[in-house]
Amino acid sequence: MRITYDTILKDTDPRLRNSSQPIKTPLSAKHLALAKRMLRYVKDSREEEKAEKYNLRPAVGLAAPQVGEFVHIIMVMVDQEEGEPAVYLLANPKIIAHSIQNSTLATGEGCLSVEEPHPGYVLRHARITVRAYDILDQKDVIIKEDGYAAVVLQHEIDHLHGVLFYDRINKTNPWEQTPNLILID
Numbered sequence: 499m500r501i502t503y504d505t506i507l508k509d510t511d512p513r514l515r516n517s518s519q520p521i522k523t524p525l526s527a528k529h530l531a532l533a534k535r536m537l538r539y540v541k542d543s544r545e546e547e548k549a550e551k552y553n554l555r556p557a558v559g560l561a562a563p564q565v566g567e568f569v570h571i572i573m574v575m576v577d578q579e580e581g582e583p584a585v586y587l588l589a590n591p592k593i594i595a596h597s598i599q600n601s602t603l604a605t606g607e608g609c610l611s612v613e614e615p616h617p618g619y620v621l622r623h624a625r626i627t628v629r630a631y632d633i634l635d636q637k638d639v640i641i642k643e644d645g646y647a648a649v650v651l652q653h654e655i656d657h658l659h660g661v662l663f664y665d666r667i668n669k670t671n672p673w674e675q676t677p678n679l680i681l682i683d
């Protein structure tokens with residue numbers, strides 16, 4: 499069954515606040531099928547024709563809880579300055595180290611599960627080290643990322659713990675420029 503925009507849980511659904519469970523690796527057939535559906539959604543959502551045909555809102559990432567599966571699987575696909583996009587299809591991702599310095603997307607974040615706009619800087623670690631099981635390569639990996647890819651990874655990992663991007667916006671001063679904050683265009 500194909501994931502479409504309509505089947506993605508919205509933040510009006512309290513289940514999106516659940517804490518999800520780590521999974522066994524290598525993946526069971528059921529989890530592997532779920533991961534492949536997530537990969538397909540993100541890939542196809544970036545192709546205009548398929549996005550229109552199947553009602554897919556373009557995405558750079560997706561987390562299993564957004565499709566009603568409360569397990570630790572995330573999918574991230576972000577363009578790089580050169581070459582092919584970076585693709586991460588991960589089980590049990592965990593941030594094991596991060597910079598003190600923060601970064602933020604200059605125009606704020608969005609989410610397939612959030613229909614209302616929530617303007618403001620979403621504070622993220624500028625640099626992260628993630629330990630995970632790489633589902634495509636079928637092995638444990640250590641990932642170091644910064645910039646946009648680090649933001650998207652943190653956004654998706656947050657979903658595994660019931661956290662949404664607007665939880666990280668300063669409520670009283672949403673565009674507060676804190677010292678050393680990196681703005682990502």
Ligand code: CO
Pocket residue numbers: 608609610611653657
């Ligand atoms: Co999201």
